[in-house]
Amino acid sequence: MSNFSLIVLLLALMAIGYQLGMVRSRKVATVNPQQKMHSRPHHYGMMVGLWAVIPAFFILVLWTLLSPGVINGMVAAQLPAEALAAEGLTADVIMRRISNLATNFGVVAEAEQWELAAAAYMQQLQTSSALLLTGLMAAIAAAGLFFSFKRIQPHLRARHQIERTVKAVLIICSTVAILTTIGIVLSMVGETIKFFSFIPPADFFLGTTWNPRFSTTGVAEGSLTGSQGSFGLLPLLSGTMMIAGIALLVAIPLGLMVAIYLAEYAPASFRATAKPIIEVLAGIPTIVYGFFALVTVGPFLADFGASIGLTIRATSALTAGVVMGIMIVPFISSLSDDIITQVPKALRDASLGLGATKSETIRKVVLPAALPGIVGAVLLAASRAIGETMIVVLAAGNSPTLTANPFEAVSTITVSIVNQLTGDNDFASPQTLVAFALGLTLFVITLLLNIVALVVVRKYREQYE
Amino acid sequence: MTAIETNSIGKVKMTARDVRVFYGDNEAIHGVDLDVMENEVIAFIGPSGCGKSTFLRCLNRMNDTIDICRVTGSIKMDGRDIYDPSLDVVQLRAQVGMVFQKPNPFPKSIYENIAYGPRLHGLASRKSELDDVVESSLRRAGLWNEVKDRLDQPGTGLSGGQQQRLCIARSIAVSPDVILMDEPCSALDPIATSIIEELIDELKQNFTIVIVTHNMQQAARVSDRTAFFHLGDLIEIGATNEVFTNPINKRTEDYITGRYG
Numbered sequence: 001m002s003n004f005s006l007i008v009l010l011l012a013l014m015a016i017g018y019q020l021g022m023v024r025s026r027k028v029a030t031v032n033p034q035q036k037m038h039s040r041p042h043h044y045g046m047m048v049g050l051w052a053v054i055p056a057f058f059i060l061v062l063w064t065l066l067s068p069g070v071i072n073g074m075v076a077a078q079l080p081a082e083a084l085a086a087e088g089l090t091a092d093v094i095m096r097r098i099s100n101l102a103t104n105f106g107v108v109a110e111a112e113q114w115e116l117a118a119a120a121y122m123q124q125l126q127t128s129s130a131l132l133l134t135g136l137m138a139a140i141a142a143a144g145l146f147f148s149f150k151r152i153q154p155h156l157r158a159r160h161q162i163e164r165t166v167k168a169v170l171i172i173c174s175t176v177a178i179l180t181t182i183g184i185v186l187s188m189v190g191e192t193i194k195f196f197s198f199i200p201p202a203d204f205f206l207g208t209t210w211n212p213r214f215s216t217t218g219v220a221e222g223s224l225t226g227s228q229g230s231f232g233l234l235p236l237l238s239g240t241m242m243i244a245g246i247a248l249l250v251a252i253p254l255g256l257m258v259a260i261y262l263a264e265y266a267p268a269s270f271r272a273t274a275k276p277i278i279e280v281l282a283g284i285p286t287i288v289y290g291f292f293a294l295v296t297v298g299p300f301l302a303d304f305g306a307s308i309g310l311t312i313r314a315t316s317a318l319t320a321g322v323v324m325g326i327m328i329v330p331f332i333s334s335l336s337d338d339i340i341t342q343v344p345k346a347l348r349d350a351s352l353g354l355g356a357t358k359s360e361t362i363r364k365v366v367l368p369a370a371l372p373g374i375v376g377a378v379l380l381a382a383s384r385a386i387g388e389t390m391i392v393v394l395a396a397g398n399s400p401t402l403t404a405n406p407f408e409a410v411s412t413i414t415v416s417i418v419n420q421l422t423g424d425n426d427f428a429s430p431q432t433l434v435a436f437a438l439g440l441t442l443f444v445i446t447l448l449l450n451i452v453a454l455v456v457v458r459k460y461r462e463q464y465e
Numbered sequence: 466m467t468a469i470e471t472n473s474i475g476k477v478k479m480t481a482r483d484v485r486v487f488y489g490d491n492e493a494i495h496g497v498d499l500d501v502m503e504n505e506v507i508a509f510i511g512p513s514g515c516g517k518s519t520f521l522r523c524l525n526r527m528n529d530t531i532d533i534c535r536v537t538g539s540i541k542m543d544g545r546d547i548y549d550p551s552l553d554v555v556q557l558r559a560q561v562g563m564v565f566q567k568p569n570p571f572p573k574s575i576y577e578n579i580a581y582g583p584r585l586h587g588l589a590s591r592k593s594e595l596d597d598v599v600e601s602s603l604r605r606a607g608l609w610n611e612v613k614d615r616l617d618q619p620g621t622g623l624s625g626g627q628q629q630r631l632c633i634a635r636s637i638a639v640s641p642d643v644i645l646m647d648e649p650c651s652a653l654d655p656i657a658t659s660i661i662e663e664l665i666d667e668l669k670q671n672f673t674i675v676i677v678t679h680n681m682q683q684a685a686r687v688s689d690r691t692a693f694f695h696l697g698d699l700i701e702i703g704a705t706n707e708v709f710t711n712p713i714n715k716r717t718e719d720y721i722t723g724r725y726g
Contacts, residue, residue, distance in 0.1 A: 344569070346565060346567060346569035347569060347571060347572075348530075349527065349530070349563075349565060349569065350565065350569045350570075350571065350632070350635075351571075351581070352527065352530060352558065353525065353527060353558055353562065353563035353565070353636070354558065354559070354562070354581060354582040354585065354635065354636065354639060355555045355556065355557075355558040355559035355582065355585060355586060355639060356555070356581075356582075356585050357555055360585060364581070364585075365571055368572070368573070369571075369572050
């Protein structure tokens with residue numbers, strides 16, 4: 001039986017166990033009218049259902065993880081030794097051929113007689129494994145159901161068992177999230193270390209040229225850029241920072257003004273409508289912002305530059321930065337609006353009572369009180385800007401040069417990752433592995449920004465009250 | 466501009482005539498007539514929700530900050546209508562300071578808390594002048610000796626009673642004529658309360674003080690005159706010892722003898 005149908009059966013069993021437990025607990029209650037039941041009937045029902053399903057489910061998980069290894073081992077032990085030696089193939093390749101035969105997937109070239117025999121043996125083992133699993137699960141589920149059913153007594157603390165199960169489920173969920181983060185970092189660290197075995201870290205972090213394309217490992221002298229290519233991070237880092245900087249220059253004033261208007265001046269009805277509309281900006285897919293930058297903003301900026309005598313490329317750091325700035329406005333305006341609204345009315349009253357005008361009150365009392373929170377909002381927006389990819393791919397010109405001129409085309413860390421991982425990849429060359437080093441660098445930068453944001457926000461909490 | 470009025474007990478600072486306050490369609494104060502004399506302490510007493518705080522907030526137009534609140538009638542200060550559209554509410558509030566129920570120092574240093582008002586109104590042009598204003602305000606609020614060594618520390622770090630005196634010093638610093646106090650001691654312990662009460666007694670040399678209080682003993686201790694509000698009406702006003710020992714109105718008597726409130 002397939003694992004999917006087993007899971008469906010388990011769920012059905014859980015429902016049955018639930019009903020049985022409820023019925024049983026009601027019966028126990030009527031038999032012992034002088035004793036008060038510790039838990040409510042549905043607790044007993046849930047307890048029986050869980051006991052029927054959880055142990056069996058663990059068996060299913062363990063079996064699924066372990067049985068392929070055991071079966072492969074048993075099949076491998078049966079293979080004729082001379083066949084292995086004659087073929088001169090690795091055991092891995094042979095096992096893959098056999099399992100493809102066993103699942104009727106088919107193999108390249110004619111299958112040998114001994115291969116067919118092994119495949120038949122494997123099929124047989126898999127069938128009996130599935131039967132064995134089904135039988136074992138049935139037995140364990142039945143035992144769990146039966147014993148927990150029998151245990152229903154007035155003093156049994158079913159409710160506490162349910163609580164413990166809920167807690168365990170919550171712990172498992174949060175562990176999944178944490179382990180995923182750790183896993184992502186570890187996988188990047190592994191590949192990054194491999195990359196640094198090709199390229200010294202100093203060349204990567206301090207190099208001023210980014211030109212990985214026209215060379216591969218092992219290409220001898222005479223190639224365009226030497227055997228290794230140039231993997232200098234600095235042009236990409238400066239491009240990233242320049243675009244993020246321009247984005248913040250656009251987004252901070254715009255976002256703050258929006259937030260101040262919404263929080264302090266706008267009538268409640270207008271605020272209720274305007275805030276969600278502004279937040280839609282954050283929900284527009286970034287590729288759409290990319291079109292917008294490429295088709296509308298870029299040519300506009302170029303024409304505008306021409307009219308005042310500046311040479312602005314249509315795809316430049318400026319174009320990407322301006323559009324990205326518009327994208328992150330809601331991050332700043334929405335969070336800042338919440339923070340400004342939280343500044344106690346007592347502080348405003350104190351300032352107004354001393355004869356301050358509304359804008360003086362906002363400038364001198366409300367904004368300073370909200371400042372740490374606003375800084376937190378800005379840092380969150382900044383880490384969003386640094387990690388942004390699609391707008392930059394389309395609008396920044398993809399030219400990894402070290403320049404301080406925002407009207408020139410630049411490239412960023414994220415764009416280079418896309419470039420290095422698109423197309424045919426050989427995951428043993430520095431050309432591909434550098435993407436992981438770049439990714440890890442980006443991760444560390446945004447992580448640091450987030451930590452700073454968290455510290456600032458925490459400090460903010462201690463401010464008043 | 467009318468001449469400044471006087472009556473039998475002295476010079477009139479503020480006059481309120483037929484003041485009504487509406488929250489939306491709901492009338493919270495039903496036509497109050499009341500005079501505030503110069504350099505007196507006048508206490509507003511009455512049960513919760515009687516409109517005494519609302520009326521107090523009319524005197525420096527703090528009710529303007531509440532959208533649905535509307536005030537009719539006339540309130541004059543030194544003969545000038547404070548609800549006159551040509552009057553600048555900012556200047557009014559510099560003349561009529563306010564101390565709130567809960568101490569609300571700014572989350573800034575003690576020095577900055579006091580310097581805030583003078584800076585706004587350009588009352589001190591040089592740093593040394595500002596220092597003088599800060600020192601004299603803190604001295605008059607009886608706080609100087611406690612905080613003179615830590616003027617750069619946050620005002621929020623002081624104790625509740627010190628914070629409230631800081632707020633009083635802050636309003637003194639802009640040299641108002643009138644100080645409104647909205648239950649200034651309700652969040653304080655008895656010792657801090659008695660310090661504030663002594664302070665009020667000293668401040669009345671220079672300022673006119675209007676104080677709202679729940680505490681009848683406090684009204685009896687600090688005020689020259691007492692006004693009793695009930696359900697949005699001014700029931701009785703008179704010299705404090707008269708109101709407390711020989712009230713004219715039955716409802717005043719019931720309230721001060723603790724029969725309701």
